[in-house]
Amino acid sequence: MTSRKKKEALDTSTEEKIKVAARTVFHQKGFAATRTRDIAEEAGINLALLNYYFRSKEKLFKLIMLETVAGFMGGMTIVFNDPDTPLEEKVALLVDRYIDTAIAEPEIPLFIMSELRNNPHEFLEKLPIGKMLMHSAFIRQYQEAVAEGRIVEPNPLHFIMNVIGLVIFPFIGRPILQNVGSLNNQEFEQLMQQRKKLIPVWIQAIMKAG
Amino acid sequence: MTSRKKKEALDTSTEEKIKVAARTVFHQKGFAATRTRDIAEEAGINLALLNYYFRSKEKLFKLIMLETVAGFMGGMTIVFNDPDTPLEEKVALLVDRYIDTAIAEPEIPLFIMSELRNNPHEFLEKLPIGKMLMHSAFIRQYQEAVAEGRIVEPNPLHFIMNVIGLVIFPFIGRPILQNVGSLNNQEFEQLMQQRKKLIPVWIQAIMKAG
DNA sequence: GTCTATAGGGGGATAGAC
DNA sequence: GTCTATCCCCCTATAGAC
Numbered sequence: 244m245t246s247r248k249k250k251e252a253l254d255t256s257t258e259e260k261i262k263v264a265a266r267t268v269f270h271q272k273g274f275a276a277t278r279t280r281d282i283a284e285e286a287g288i289n290l291a292l293l294n295y296y297f298r299s300k301e302k303l304f305k306l307i308m309l310e311t312v313a314g315f316m317g318g319m320t321i322v323f324n325d326p327d328t329p330l331e332e333k334v335a336l337l338v339d340r341y342i343d344t345a346i347a348e349p350e351i352p353l354f355i356m357s358e359l360r361n362n363p364h365e366f367l368e369k370l371p372i373g374k375m376l377m378h379s380a381f382i383r384q385y386q387e388a389v390a391e392g393r394i395v396e397p398n399p400l401h402f403i404m405n406v407i408g409l410v411i412f413p414f415i416g417r418p419i420l421q422n423v424g425s426l427n428n429q430e431f432e433q434l435m436q437q438r439k440k441l442i443p444v445w446i447q448a449i450m451k452a453g
Numbered sequence: 454m455t456s457r458k459k460k461e462a463l464d465t466s467t468e469e470k471i472k473v474a475a476r477t478v479f480h481q482k483g484f485a486a487t488r489t490r491d492i493a494e495e496a497g498i499n500l501a502l503l504n505y506y507f508r509s510k511e512k513l514f515k516l517i518m519l520e521t522v523a524g525f526m527g528g529m530t531i532v533f534n535d536p537d538t539p540l541e542e543k544v545a546l547l548v549d550r551y552i553d554t555a556i557a558e559p560e561i562p563l564f565i566m567s568e569l570r571n572n573p574h575e576f577l578e579k580l581p582i583g584k585m586l587m588h589s590a591f592i593r594q595y596q597e598a599v600a601e602g603r604i605v606e607p608n609p610l611h612f613i614m615n616v617i618g619l620v621i622f623p624f625i626g627r628p629i630l631q632n633v634g635s636l637n638n639q640e641f642e643q644l645m646q647q648r649k650k651l652i653p654v655w656i657q658a659i660m661k662a663g
Numbered sequence: 664g665t666c667t668a669t670a671g672g673g674g675g676a677t678a679g680a681c
Numbered sequence: 682g683t684c685t686a687t688c689c690c691c692c693t694a695t696a697g698a699c
Contacts, residue, residue, distance in 0.1 A: 275485035363628035373633045408622030418573035452658035
């Protein structure tokens, strides 16, 4: 068993190589613009192998899409669900975490939004983020804060939109932003790092201004 | 000349019909997923006519893309550039205007961001939004406000990201938002209408909290 | 200008050898 | 399991009649 583990660690399995390549290419170009030949080349294997392992382009895509959405949104719901961290801390955690992951894989937010436009039900139905979120500890905490007058706006959806929007939108509008501000990649990343500290402060201000 | 005008008003020219159809389909599906047959059908004409008027799918797309980006971003720079409206009023104008246009054509924000990912230079170079914006009356007003202590955060890029993000992100994340909040289209639109009044207030709060 | 018919190429998928 | 070669459909673009 040691040797098997070693082997997979040193040189990952073909199936895994294809999945990694598929993630990369799909995330960059989206489903429609991706050719299975691109994925095969990226993986350093032959086109036939892709169909041998995953049957079809569509099957492979659905796999990658589900994993990507689950990975990205899943972390979010975990943070929202924890009853022990107060609202303010939740925001700081979310902002910090999502700016880091978005810096690491900047194509993911736009990828998810673009591909979700085509068949939203297909993927959202399989992932109960909606119900999970609206029945989470976050919602209770939010309602308490409204009742205690610490938050003015009673609808938590506005709050969610604001937090996620402030964090993620710069990554979606990145080409425009870099053009407007004449930013290279490093300067862009510095700006995002700044926002880790700024956004929680802004959210605090928004809460009291609803 | 009267008759010619009348004719075009009653029943628009074939060229125009194709362009309108191309806008619709491209905006919904993006370049890669759009088939010229879809456009022809949407326009109620034959496929050959599309090539007769526009030479190729790519030429037609670039035309639509440029018009769309120019139309969407152009209105923004005009508002930013006006030296007579103070900063606070600019925000209110922008928010009001862009929520209305995004409600009217909700696919445009995501369309622009998605297609810009492929070849950002191709389109952004042709539209001097960057230089126009960074040398506009808005920038001067912003710096004044910073100098007078009315705004804490010195970098106007954060301000721009925040305003645009708060306005546009809900339209980009629409499927997720509607899923999370169990919203039908009417409820979604009501939420956006609410934000016309809320966002300017929030921006005021953010200014003083940087 | 508008149509029908078709050429031509690209890309997903498979057959079959190794 | 992995490769080469190839099938075949779909989609863009054009030829040519009207």
